[in-house]
Amino acid sequence: MDKVSKLVLSPAPHLRGNASINRDMYIVTLALLFPCAGAVYFFGLYVLLMLAVGVLCAVLTEYVAKLMRRQPFHMDGSAIVTGILLVLVMPPRTPLWIIAVGAVFCIAIAKEAFGGLGHNIFNPALAGRAFVTLSFAGALTRWIAPVSSLVADGVTAATPLSEGFITTLTNGVPYKALFLGNVAGSVGETSALLILIGGVILLAFGLIKWQVPVFYIGTVSLLSWIMGQDPLFHLLAGGLMLGAFFMATDYVTSPLTTRGKIIFAVGAGILVVVIRVLGTMPEGVCYSILLMNALTPLIDRYVRPKPYGHMPTTRKGA
Amino acid sequence: MKMHVLQALGLGRQAGVHPPARKLTRARAIERMPLPSKVILPLQQHIGACAKAVVKRGDEVKVGQVIAESDGFVSAPIHATISGTVKQITTIASPITGQPIPAIIIESDGKNEWIELVPADSEDLSNEQILTRIQNAGIVGMGGATFPTHVKLKPPPQKHIHTVIVNGAECEPYITADDRLMLEETDRIIAGVKIAMQILSVTTAHIAIEDNKPQAIERMRRALAQLSSPERITVVTVPSRYPMGAEKTLVKSILHVEVPEGGLPMDVGVVVQNVATLAAISDAVTLGKPLVERVVTVAGMVSEPKNLMARFGTAASFLIELCGEPDTSVDQVIFGGPMMGIAQPAYDSPIIKGTNCVLLKRSDFRDEHSCIRCGRCIDSCPMGLMPLMFVNCDKKREYEALPDYHIANCVECGACAYSCPANIPLVSYIKNGKTELRKRGIK
Numbered sequence: 001m002d003k004v005s006k007l008v009l010s011p012a013p014h015l016r017g018n019a020s021i022n023r024d025m026y027i028v029t030l031a032l033l034f035p036c037a038g039a040v041y042f043f044g045l046y047v048l049l050m051l052a053v054g055v056l057c058a059v060l061t062e063y064v065a066k067l068m069r070r071q072p073f074h075m076d077g078s079a080i081v082t083g084i085l086l087v088l089v090m091p092p093r094t095p096l097w098i099i100a101v102g103a104v105f106c107i108a109i110a111k112e113a114f115g116g117l118g119h120n121i122f123n124p125a126l127a128g129r130a131f132v133t134l135s136f137a138g139a140l141t142r143w144i145a146p147v148s149s150l151v152a153d154g155v156t157a158a159t160p161l162s163e164g165f166i167t168t169l170t171n172g173v174p175y176k177a178l179f180l181g182n183v184a185g186s187v188g189e190t191s192a193l194l195i196l197i198g199g200v201i202l203l204a205f206g207l208i209k210w211q212v213p214v215f216y217i218g219t220v221s222l223l224s225w226i227m228g229q230d231p232l233f234h235l236l237a238g239g240l241m242l243g244a245f246f247m248a249t250d251y252v253t254s255p256l257t258t259r260g261k262i263i264f265a266v267g268a269g270i271l272v273v274v275i276r277v278l279g280t281m282p283e284g285v286c287y288s289i290l291l292m293n294a295l296t297p298l299i300d301r302y303v304r305p306k307p308y309g310h311m312p313t314t315r316k317g318a
Numbered sequence: 319m320k321m322h323v324l325q326a327l328g329l330g331r332q333a334g335v336h337p338p339a340r341k342l343t344r345a346r347a348i349e350r351m352p353l354p355s356k357v358i359l360p361l362q363q364h365i366g367a368c369a370k371a372v373v374k375r376g377d378e379v380k381v382g383q384v385i386a387e388s389d390g391f392v393s394a395p396i397h398a399t400i401s402g403t404v405k406q407i408t409t410i411a412s413p414i415t416g417q418p419i420p421a422i423i424i425e426s427d428g429k430n431e432w433i434e435l436v437p438a439d440s441e442d443l444s445n446e447q448i449l450t451r452i453q454n455a456g457i458v459g460m461g462g463a464t465f466p467t468h469v470k471l472k473p474p475p476q477k478h479i480h481t482v483i484v485n486g487a488e489c490e491p492y493i494t495a496d497d498r499l500m501l502e503e504t505d506r507i508i509a510g511v512k513i514a515m516q517i518l519s520v521t522t523a524h525i526a527i528e529d530n531k532p533q534a535i536e537r538m539r540r541a542l543a544q545l546s547s548p549e550r551i552t553v554v555t556v557p558s559r560y561p562m563g564a565e566k567t568l569v570k571s572i573l574h575v576e577v578p579e580g581g582l583p584m585d586v587g588v589v590v591q592n593v594a595t596l597a598a599i600s601d602a603v604t605l606g607k608p609l610v611e612r613v614v615t616v617a618g619m620v621s622e623p624k625n626l627m628a629r630f631g632t633a634a635s636f637l638i639e640l641c642g643e644p645d646t647s648v649d650q651v652i653f654g655g656p657m658m659g660i661a662q663p664a665y666d667s668p669i670i671k672g673t674n675c676v677l678l679k680r681s682d683f684r685d686e687h688s689c690i691r692c693g694r695c696i697d698s699c700p701m702g703l704m705p706l707m708f709v710n711c712d713k714k715r716e717y718e719a720l721p722d723y724h725i726a727n728c729v730e731c732g733a734c735a736y737s738c739p740a741n742i743p744l745v746s747y748i749k750n751g752k753t754e755l756r757k758r759g760i761k
Contacts, residue, residue, distance in 0.1 A: 013658065013732030014677070024739055118689050305703070305704065307724040
């Protein structure tokens, strides 16, 4: 042993767990592969192009933004996740240039302009989706039925949440098709089954808390039932499942504490039903989460854990 | 009912982390190591006032002789740990704080001559006499906190103490010093428990052991079953979850009460003592033996990790040499466990009263990233805090906001930093915040 060699000083703890941002993001990416696979299966190989453009533009935008901000670029995987999520909430035949514009907006405006990963107020993918919907409304309303062939262009079809969809049904609500994903809709939102598989992966790795999807979906079911709607239909149709497992659980834009997360989930659930049933838009998941994102700082301000040994009576003044 | 609902919703506190145990020295009996040729004895090995040297250069000393007297009530004397000659009174970097502190260097005469010890029967002694013997023996909390034991055993009269909790949790990875002591010195520990119960006039004691030490639990239970006069001492198995051994965590885990914020376990009628401290109490009271040695686990990147009985003042390098070859990539020596231990500046840092482990490791610096607000630090905090807020306040220099987030409650266990995916050194930020508050005189 070399006794004179210098020892390195460092503060405790000298042991770190195996959690890392990269690991988190790659697990989310892995979980997203299931809805992605479903998207390709139901809506054709064009979805692969959409995914490639979305991810590539997101990563490139982050790289350029970091250059401009003179900050080091880390390939932490968060831009990949944003790119995939953006594509998954797009209609099946969205022009690629719109995907590109959306991805640039997600990263440059919704994320980097606010300070980068960890500082953004709104979920980047949903902010991007809202942006392109408002900007290019005409190009984003062409919904197609799932295609039988992987390359063929589909025929226009109504999404389950479109005006009058239910009234056209003659054989009752097609729960099985809604669960498996064999319906019109945004590419990654239609298959509840594949999203659930991804969600179970997230839960198994401890990345998300079960309270978020359960309270979000539970609130939507309960409230739509109270309002005389079919709760199971509301649960399976539209983007609720994807939103509940992959968007409302976003660390950065949701509250810190479990209590806060529950408030967030219930609030978003109420908004979904209000928008779907009372509003003029067919779908409300995107805006429900964005609105609750805006409330997150407020929730975090008031919902805090109880410190060990803290007695409310010992509180002085404040 | 309310608790059940909260727990079902995942809102009950299930704090703490599960670092890998790595207790590779569990089956290695305590080895009495050869005496070193020289010891370096810092005069502050405890919380409280630094002891005052009462020997001078050239003096002959015997093992157990007082070489520095305690300075005040919250202080502890220092004894010679080998016999020989006082070679030098100097200043060294404290193995705890890194700040310069006085130290006495003794050169061995190789004889290991002890002072004359005066045994006694604890039942013939008054509480005052027992406390004096403990105080004179220089006993401090040996779990690492090193608070003078005689102070802890003499709570203010208005505090009604009803329970002694014996801390055998040993929740830090690698360390097996207390585990081995419980297996090999069971009776000494129980004798110490009885003395502590006698002084505090309590009838209940719980020996808390983490469930990853089944042998110690078994051994302790058997020893208690053989007691002639059945005292109300029970073994309580606690879950292996870091930081179970932190006093306040332990109190809550066993008695289901929380120590009031800013308070001490005695505020809820509890005194917590570590197993090694209790064994030392037994030696001090019944044998009149001062505290000169302890069990130290040498662990980490050495070929033969061991549990060694080491005299205080022995250089860490001397212990390491007895444990085979250290890995060539070792560049850190930690006193204590990997979660709360202190990195030492040199291989010759001396073992002191609170050193339960010498851990050899390779430094592992990781880039700090931005907080992603994942909330893992909140979930892991045993004190119910929001550790990321301390980092936010520090970065913005808004130190005045720190008390709003109950920074004083933080025990610096490091569970937050352990679980952080962004490699944020939260404990460093928290310590910095506490320092800034002290500078500003804000409590």
